[in-house]
Amino acid sequence: MTASKGQTISLTESTERLRSLGQLTCFAAGREKEHRLPLAAVDIEAKCIDRAAHVSIRQTYQNNLSELMEAVYIFPMAAGACVTRFEMIVGERRVKGLVKERAAARAEYQEALNQGHRASLLEQERDNVFTVQVGNIMPGESVAVEIEYVELLSYFSDGSCSLRLPTVVPPRYVSGEPLSRDSVGVGVSPDTAVVPDASRISPPLLVDGFDARVALSISVSLPVDAPLKSFSCSQHAVSYAFEEGVKVSLSREDEVMDRDFVLNWRQAKDQISSQVNASLLSGKLTGMVTVLPPALPEEENFRSARDVIFLLDRSGSMSGIKMDSAIRACSILLNTLESRDRFAIGAFDNIVEWFRAGRQRKLCFTRADNDGLSQGDQFLREITARGGTELFQALQDASTMMQEHSSGRQPVLVIVTDGQVADESRILKLVQNRLGLGRVFCVGVDTSVNEGLLKRLANLGGGTSVSVSPGESLEHALTAIGREIGAPLVTDISVSLQQNTGAAARVMEIEQAPSRLLDLFEGRPTTFFFGSREVLAEGESAGEYSVSLKGRFADGSSFIQEIPVKLSGEAVIGKLFARHYLSELEDQYRLNNTSTLRERMIKLSVDSQILCRLTAYLAVDKEEVVSGDSLRQIVQPVAAPAAWQGFAGAPAPAASWNSPVQQKGRLSLQAGAGGAYSQIQDSDMDMIFGQVGGPSQPMPASPPPAPKQASLWGAPARSREMAEPPEILPAAACDALAPCDSPAPGDVGSIEVISRLLEELESRLHELQSALPSKSESCRSEIERLARELSEKLAATSFAFELGRLQSLLRGPLNDLRQALSRSVAASRIRPLVQESLTRLTEAKGEIAVWKGEALPDFWSGSI
């Protein structure tokens, strides 16, 4: 037999001794505290009232150090959140925060810390990314901040509605050369020429297995008078009815903050109609207009031929189940095209790879007939994730493509992505400037999608956006957008406000947000805001108000709607108007950053006490002066988003072992309810050779079927016991340091033993490969033995959780192989199975290397 490197290994006795030594040493140095992370708890409460969610977030920071601490946390809130309140809570005291100009607020915050006051600062980095700093927390002390925001809910005319509460800011792809200046933030990405504030939106990541122990609670109340239909939630949640409605809360206490909390519901009898709610506060009239598009019979919805470009994000962050879902989404939308439409597909990472039909050399649109569509599907199926996310470049290419090759048809751009890019500003600017792109529609695919970018892109591009969770059933989620692509019902909408005082009616001047009103799409109510320019004096406000809308149907006929205004004293309408008007000004500022515009935004933000990117909320507790010589800043690291594959932090999705779905070259991730982890715990020998599964299934002809909705979310939460670092050795364990003169060869549960088994398995598979068709019987029993031993060892190791993915990697292919061998099928059919097993083995070895910190997760091969 030839010697392979798999056959010589060193025994592990010395390693184990070193490990225990490591624990002793580390704990000697920092025994008193579990860890130094500041964030102890996050409590999110949401109330949905009248199509708006009122959300309050309470973050509790705990100082585990022996000196003063400044906690910094980069965290998400809903895209377009209108932040209305910020308070710091020290013991019994509540200190109200005020909105100030951002630089001034920062200076004041620093000054407060220097003077020994506790202070906190809330700044907005992006539509959905914020930074909070809480300084001068005394040792052993807890200080909390409370943030309140209002968000408009997106809903459809059938009464379905959804609420998304993000819990983590995922790593984003940062373009450009690092700048040679101090970075402006505390994050881990350096500022670059393209993204000069990258360091403000890049929190450090927790390595998988390091449990940050943030106690998370989320509860949502829905005041409903009718029963709810089709109720679904992204996480394990419980709901119970109370007098005024329904309350939904997380059912687990150890839910990890690695994904958006998404709640979908539909009210059974819900009258949705166009309406205007307005409030008149100190002479200023502000209003919220909800327009329900008219329902048209199908044949009347005139639709012109389209040229549709699909831009599919294939960057490294899309790896795994996300890529599968994105491909599937793209394929579903592609198949909604009609034969008179044409399409192009560009898969982008650092560059764009365009689909070419047949043997076509030249880049052009392909007719969406059966042949074109099936070739398009074929192209989609072969896409794998890799590299960076140069969405900006891709948009430029798409724009060129559109200008050079599209003619006489309606141009449409569909972007399928997780939106995890940092250069949002230049991307939005591009869409604002390059109208040649046509209408822009976005499909967000992620467990923590960057909705801030996607919604804004769609709004600026005159389209719509939808977010889906990887693994969920996409058909339903994409129905609406599939219908909408390229075909708004009503366009060119204008609005006016009239005041009718009995005899006379007059038109009032208004400011509106957004300034270019959104087009109306079938079945999707649209909301916009207005505010009167004039301030009405005491006696002038009497009378009735009404809003009239004028627009154009696709066939050219005119659309007119007049809606009476319902007046109330609701301050929230004024605040929402301010927030949307600020967004409007931000869009203008992006194109033309004049100081006048800047001053205007700051004034509006400070006057209305609504946060924007040019201001900050500041709270200073002047009651007390804390004592302490030094102040240490600790940045809260965050979990890697769920379902991000190849990422050290991403837990492996649970695999359904009974029905392995084979997919060429890509790991199939058919998730099942039970989950890999719970099965790892029982140490039965059938770990890898599980219950008899069917023979390997042929490759599906269409993209892989989307796993059941519950699957991804049903993935088991990590268990505290298993996620914990290896146990601390008691003092007596010092004996373990004494030399042991006969090393035990079968050191149970050691990582080296597992590595060795993998190596042995590998050499056995190689042997089988070269010996086929003979020897299959002896190899089978040998492989079976090794697999069983591997299972036992995996179950016995104290890192069973971290190594859980090994099981899901190996189980399917090895099982298939064993069955094929026992049925003595032809060698030609066994070979691919052996190859598959070998591929998985290599992956498994990579997993171990990553876990041991020797190698980097795949994710890093192409930055993000």
Add this chain to the structure above:
Amino acid sequence: MKTTDYSLDELAALVKARLSAVGQLDIGDNRVSPVPDARTTRYYTSIGLLDRPLIVGRQARYTERHLLQLVAIKLLQYLSLPLSTIQSRLYGLSEIELAALIEAIETKLQESRQESAGSDGQFGRPVQIWREVVIEPGLKLMVQEDFSTGSPREALLKKIEQALSHLT
């Protein structure tokens, strides 16, 4: 205040020198790659264990603090701790704490080595490390790492053969 700074190569050399000085690199299998490359440092930065480098011109520059952070990571890795544990131990440590931790580990390692050396003398076994060679499924040979035989090759094989014949 001007502090010394290093390029990544210089930093890697310093880390290596520091670890070699305490004799860390010559024991065990080479599970710890002593020289961090650009990708590895970027990864350590992303998990908050290594500060962002300074950017001077278009070059990344590193300081004493970076050196301490890397040496600490490497020492703990050498102790076979998983990265998650390393992160929880090192995250948020000040330079002084890092230096203290490094020193503590180095001292412990030295003590442990002396202990081993002492007891090795007692038992007359200089080495802890064994290698095992799989001859074929079910049959392994165990060899001390620095084993060198005095007997001629044929004699050795004969001995092995004899030993095996007892088994069958």
